Amino acid sequence: MADTTETTAPTTTAMRELDPDARPRAVRRPRGILVPLWLGYVFLYLPILVVVIMSFNDSENLFVWRGFSLRWYPELFADEKIMQGLVNTLIVATGATAIATVLGTLLAYGIHHFTRGGLIRAFAIAPAILPDLLLGIGLLTFFSLLSFSLGLQSVILAHAVFATAFVTAIVLARMANLDPSLEEASRDLGAGPVRTFVRITLPQLAPGIVAGALLAFTLSIDEFVIAFFTTAPTQPTLPIVIYSMVRFGVTPEVNALATLLLLVSIVTVIAAQRLTRLTGSDR
């Protein structure tokens, strides 16, 4: 963030010298401009807040507050279904992210350098835009035609499809900001395309790749629809476990689970912020 302020500072100073009135005039904003933003945040966070508060409720009843208690947290960890779902989800997300990060990075590099029309680019980004429902039933049909047995392996492949699209998109965006002269210099000095890619491009792309991988991982953890169609009933991912709980009767454990997942997201988001800043700032 610091560099942003540095880059804007000289222009503002220059402007002030030219016209002392310019700065205050440009910066002045109508009163109440932030009211919709605050209302939006209330809308976004009220439901989450209720769930978090209720995770500390000492009652089986989801709608009655009876006092503070931490009892749902140990019960959550004792719940084998939820824990198995969590393990399954982590396996799927790791596998899908690994595949997608490699494929997406290569695709982005290839698209940036070797394609002129948008065809391959559109094809690579398509899974991010296609309805998850279509991908889900398409893969279900495909796997069942091949008699490929459904389970975590099929969900990993299915998740890798849309995850690849997101990694490609993010790395492509990062590529667009790269200075092509560095690669050209490397080539002019005699490095081959692979060496240039590994030594020059990859390090520059690192923040984009990390961001893409994190996004892929998080999306996979959260993904329900495609997993719903492509897994076996015996190997549900966490979202599928939550779905059946919500459908057939919620216990307050879900609140505790939600709170912990929220905590994980907060940590991940902050870590991602830090990471991209760290890897981005030293060049």
Add this chain to the structure above:
Amino acid sequence: MTSTLQREAPVPFLAPGVLFLIVFMAIPVGLLAFYTFFTRGRFGGIVFDFTLDNWAKLFEPLYLGVIMQSIGMALVVTVLALLLGYPMAYGIAGLSPKWRTVALVAIVLPFWTNFLIRTYAWILLLNNAGWVNQWLQGLGLVDEPISMLYTPQAIIVGLLYMYLPLMVLPLYASLQQLDPSLREAATNLGATPWRAFRTVTLPLSIPGALTGCIFVFVPAMSNFVIPELIGGGKTIMVGNLVRDQFFEARDWPFGATLALVLTILLVIVILVQNAVSRRLTEGPRRG
């Protein structure tokens, strides 16, 4: 354009990903398209008897009604998201860089919280015994609990909640990219803030708004979890129909047809959006 890199073989970079996506995206989707012309198997799957029945069935009032209703719901959600999301994005774009990051993280954070849990949270809020009714009664605004859960309005609120961040982010991106000097120039030349907004900011933010609309409309249209869990399955959307064809009615070819029609509709919407944004961005240069 004519850099040395261009002459290298693209195969090692492009082939793995393209191949992967052909096998696990293009072929499965193509397979679905193929299935729409055949007869259902008794327990799911397919029998290879050619038929056009699946496509004809779409025009039965029941199914046509569901499709129209889904479009209507998704449109309402999109418009609401735009109305709420625009001022939010505008507010964020005007913050100092430090607060901008915080505000953006706060927009993204709910989105990174499990989708089903966010859906479930609305059950806690909207249930007859739920928190909103308790607050309303506590404030003496109503005597009897209002039925909110399992209504079409609840689905709209749920979908809006789910996809609002997807509207705010592209809007913010386009608003933030705007060269502030343009607006400053307008203000310095004597335009009122409102006029500067209307003539400078608003037109330039339309591509971002269109992207946001697509980001909201597309998933809202095919969502089946929110209609089922918050809508109680009473208001059926296309997604629910597709799901039911696969898991309950066991009519895979018709399910495939519905999903394909849904996709075709969405692709048309996206193409229109692309064409419009392209004209918007290229227009001034040509004229």
